[in-house]
Amino acid sequence: MSRSATVQALVRRTHEQRVLAVLRERGAMSRAQIAARVGLSRTTLSEITAELIARGAVVVARTDLDLRQGSGRPAELLALDPGAGQFVGVDLGHSRVRVMIADAAHEVIAAGVQQYDASTPWPGRQDAGFGLLDRVAAEHGLHFGALQGVAVGVAGPDASIRHQVRAAFAERFGAPVLVDNNTRFAALAEAMSDDEGAAADLAYVRVSEGIGGGLVIGGRLVPGGRGGAGEFGHVRVVEDGHDCRCGKRGCLETVASIGALLAEARRHGARVTDGQGLRDAVAANDPAATAAIDRAADLLGRVLADAALMLSPACVVIGGELPVLAPYVVDRIAAIIATELEAVGTGLPTVRAALLGDEDGARGAIAALYHSSPLLAEYDLASVADEPADAEPWRARA
Numbered sequence: 001m002s003r004s005a006t007v008q009a010l011v012r013r014t015h016e017q018r019v020l021a022v023l024r025e026r027g028a029m030s031r032a033q034i035a036a037r038v039g040l041s042r043t044t045l046s047e048i049t050a051e052l053i054a055r056g057a058v059v060v061a062r063t064d065l066d067l068r069q070g071s072g073r074p075a076e077l078l079a080l081d082p083g084a085g086q087f088v089g090v091d092l093g094h095s096r097v098r099v100m101i102a103d104a105a106h107e108v109i110a111a112g113v114q115q116y117d118a119s120t121p122w123p124g125r126q127d128a129g130f131g132l133l134d135r136v137a138a139e140h141g142l143h144f145g146a147l148q149g150v151a152v153g154v155a156g157p158d159a160s161i162r163h164q165v166r167a168a169f170a171e172r173f174g175a176p177v178l179v180d181n182n183t184r185f186a187a188l189a190e191a192m193s194d195d196e197g198a199a200a201d202l203a204y205v206r207v208s209e210g211i212g213g214g215l216v217i218g219g220r221l222v223p224g225g226r227g228g229a230g231e232f233g234h235v236r237v238v239e240d241g242h243d244c245r246c247g248k249r250g251c252l253e254t255v256a257s258i259g260a261l262l263a264e265a266r267r268h269g270a271r272v273t274d275g276q277g278l279r280d281a282v283a284a285n286d287p288a289a290t291a292a293i294d295r296a297a298d299l300l301g302r303v304l305a306d307a308a309l310m311l312s313p314a315c316v317v318i319g320g321e322l323p324v325l326a327p328y329v330v331d332r333i334a335a336i337i338a339t340e341l342e343a344v345g346t347g348l349p350t351v352r353a354a355l356l357g358d359e360d361g362a363r364g365a366i367a368a369l370y371h372s373s374p375l376l377a378e379y380d381l382a383s384v385a386d387e388p389a390d391a392e393p394w395r396a397r398a
Contacts, residue, residue, distance in 0.1 A: 015040060015048050017106075017372070020057065020080065024105035028061040028077040049078060056084045056146020057104030080104055085142045087369050088173070090129050090152040091182045091361030092165065094118050094209035097129045100362040101142060106370055111362070112136040118209050118259070122161055126168045147175040151365035153182025155210050157228040178368060180223070183319075184230060185364030186354070187214025188221050190317050192364075192373055193355045199375070203313040204354075205232050205304065206361075207296075207322035210245075211253045217311060221375045232307070233257070237299045252303055256296035258321050264292035279325040296322070297329040301336030308337055308349055319354035327353070 018038045023029065029037070035045040052058040059081045063074035085101040095118040101110040114132045116125060129152075137143065150169050154161055166179040187204035194202070200219040206212055211233030215222045222229045233253035234246045241250025242260075254260055258275055265272050265281065268288035272278045281289035304316055316337065323330055334351035341348055354360055367373060 012048070013372070015044065016052065019045070019048055019052065020105040023058065023078065023080050024103075024107065028079040030075040030077055032075065034078065052104065053078075055148065056081055057086055057148075081146070082109075083142050084146045085109070085137060085144050086146060086148045087366050088133065088144075088147065088150045089185075089362040089365030089369070090133075090150065090169075091185070091365065092122075092125050092129060092152060092154050093182060093361070094155050097125060097132055098358060098362045099129060099133050099136060100359070100366055101133070101136065101140075102366050104148075106366075108363070108366070110136045110140040110142060111359070113358070122164060123168075126165060129169075130172055144173060144175075147173055149176045149178065149369045151178040151180075151185070151369045153180060153185040153361045153365050155182055155212060157181060157226070157231060159227070178365075180365075180368065181212065181214065181227070181230070182361040182365075183212035184214035184221065184223065185362075185368060186319055186356075186360035187216060187230065187317070187364070188367055188373070188375060189356055189360040189364030190319070190354055191216045191221070191375055192367060194315060199315075201312065201314045202317060203304065203307055203311060203315070203349075204230070204317040204319060205300070206320035206354075207256060207258070207300065207318070208320035209258055211257055211300075211320075215311065215313075216375055217313075219374060220378050223379070232300075232303055235303050235306075237303065252299060256300050256322075258325075261292050261296055261322075261325075264295070265289045268292065275321055275325060282326045290326075293322075293326045293329060294332070297326075297332045298336060300329075301333040302340075304333060305337045305340035308341055309344065309346070312346055313349050316349050316351045317354050318351070319357075319360060323353040324357075 019034055022034055022037050031045055031049060035042050058078050060076045061079040062077050080103060086104045087102040089100045091098045096113055096115045098113040100108050102108050112132050114128050116128050150173055152165055152169055154165055162179045166177050170177045183206045186206055190204055191199040191202045202216040204214045213230035213232040215230045234251045236250045237252050238250035238255060242254040243249055244251040244254050262272055262278060265288050268291060270281050270286050270288035272281050278289055282293060318330055330351060330353050338348050356363055
């Protein structure tokens with residue numbers, strides 16, 4: 001796309017967003033009222049609203065006949081279609097799928113989560129996502145007839161899995177599909193949610209059934225040359241350790257993921273079978289459970305300290321289940337990072353738990369679809385998006 005065409009598309013998208021924001025805030029309005037409110041000419045406003053109506057984002061709610069005094073043709077009152085799911089964000093994790101549906105004004109209007117076994121193959125995970133979206137849409141009276149795009153976050157950097165997932169969702173929904181790492185989407189959402197000015201340089205790690213991460217450097221979300229930026233879980237931390245799903249041994253994921261924590265706690269005598277049991281054991285100061293958590297936090301802290309030395313983030317975010325099971329690990333990790341960085345005088349990053357909890361991946365996926373944040377200025381949608389043959393180019397629909 002040429003620079004002039006890119007600028008034109010950006011201007012048009014900005015106009016659309018202003019129109020949608022006004023309709024979200026004020027409800028049904030006539031075209032003349034909208035034009036006056038957003039400062040657009042009636043000609044431009046007519047073109048914008050025609051496009052929004054054509055794609056199902058806006059509907060003619062009624063006319064102003066009952067409000068008018070005197071003669072004259074009744075004016076149509078436009079409103080957001082309350083039943084139109086325009087954007088879908090999906091986070092396909094190792095043991096659960098979380099979905100969110102947003103309207104044309106970028107407001108999340110429905111969400112849901114479903115668990116599955118970590119051994120579930122990718123087709124089964126996809127089917128779980130499809131079924132969950134169908135149920136959530138039915139529960140909220142939504143439809144996907146005007147769907148503008150789907151973004152799916154998947155665990156890990158495997159390109160073949162991304163292609164498989166992309167093809168499945170494109171076939172199911174007949175809309176442009178964006179697929180990237182789920183923890184990269186989570187990093188995007190956390191950076192956009194940060195109110196303390198640290199969003200320009202942020203390192204995010206999610207500790208759950210697996211361990212992954214994402215990086216925001218210099219105000220830009222960073223995928224890396226081959227899409228693997230932020231794979232903290234596959235840094236080797238134990239020589240001759242347990243086998244990892246990546247093919248190596250002793251990766252951080254083999255000692256600090258939730259499954260590894262449960263196994264380590266049981267090995268030392270804790271009677272825990274799931275995350276809730278581990279959380280209860282930690283709260284009760286069970287020595288076996290806390291020892292497992294402490295070891296994992298220390299190893300994670302060292303990996304993040306090394307990353308902080310190299311990247312100098314202003315903020316380090318700990319997401320996933322670990323800070324929920326044992327909130328104290330955030331301070332423990334912060335202390336390890338401080339020990340490593342104070343000696344070289346680079347300044348210390350803020351270390352915090354994720355603000356959005358388990359929703360960050362799906363929220364970040366939707367944010368990537370909008371492509372309106374400055375953090376996405378150099379994020380190449382064309383490299384991660386794929387579309388059905390009859391779909392318009394992604395950039396024209398973003």
